[in-house]
Amino acid sequence: MQRLFSLENKNILVTGASRGIGKSIAIETALQGAQLNIVARDSERLNETREQLHVSKVAHNAILCDLASKDDLDHLVENLEPLDGIVLNAGAVKLAPIAFIKDANIDALFEVNIQSSIRLIQRIVRKRKLKKGASIVFISSIATQKATIGNAVYNATKGAVNSFVKSLALELASKQIRANAILPGFVNTGIIQDSGVSDDQLEAHLKNYPLGRYGKPEDISYLSIYLLSNQSSWMTGTLINLDGGFSLK
């Protein structure tokens, strides 16, 4: 029997891997045979994730790194073995209507959602840490296709991600390196509740999802596996909606 989307012998970097979608991506890609380099700021949670990773051949690396720190980025990239894949998942949400956007939150969201990704990719490309045929996956958001109230800054950061992915895909195509973005609808990982949305509001919002449920972290992981695998070798520069039909209505 053929395993279609195998990640056997692939060396993969996942950012924001200590919880939520990033943690699920790490776990599921390891199950497909990948060797993982998982990155996050919280050592306890990061080690918890590493302990849950299936080990096929080589041990996985858990790397503490504050992606907002240029020194941390330099150190991270310096110590990486050449990569077959990257999942840029680290991100943050902060809801506020435009009148009450705080300057500090504009800076914080742009930093973690796009600027740190650009800096990381710049260093990885410069230091030639991507193998020919590698695949880069950005976790963007369906919010870039369908606006919701209170999300303007977050949407702007993810819009920047979408634009960056296309330029990156074009620049790296000659090396057979691909870049794509997944645009998930709402995945309930707890991140939004920290940001001022109540459970009642979440329940009411569910009616906007034709398939009748919010996303699970695994939904995003499975598409990530496809994009990281050799089977998607003709796909680059695309923004893929993955939203239970949310954007249809």
Added chain:
Amino acid sequence: MQEDFIQLFKETLDIEDKEVQITDQFKTYEEWDSIANLSVIAMIDAEYEVIIENSVFKEIETLQELWEAIEERR
């Protein structure tokens, strides 16, 4: 200070002409909806550098209680 808070609250809900008392159960206002809810929490964060947790905000009924929650967290 409490007067300033009521004024900010009225601006946030765009109800400057409405008679608002500190004892009002503001979630019963006809103008109250999910956007107002989001706006008030964001206004408090922006103006007072205070984050009111969802679980706390859910239990709050009057402006007095909301003001006290802000004061406790400043």
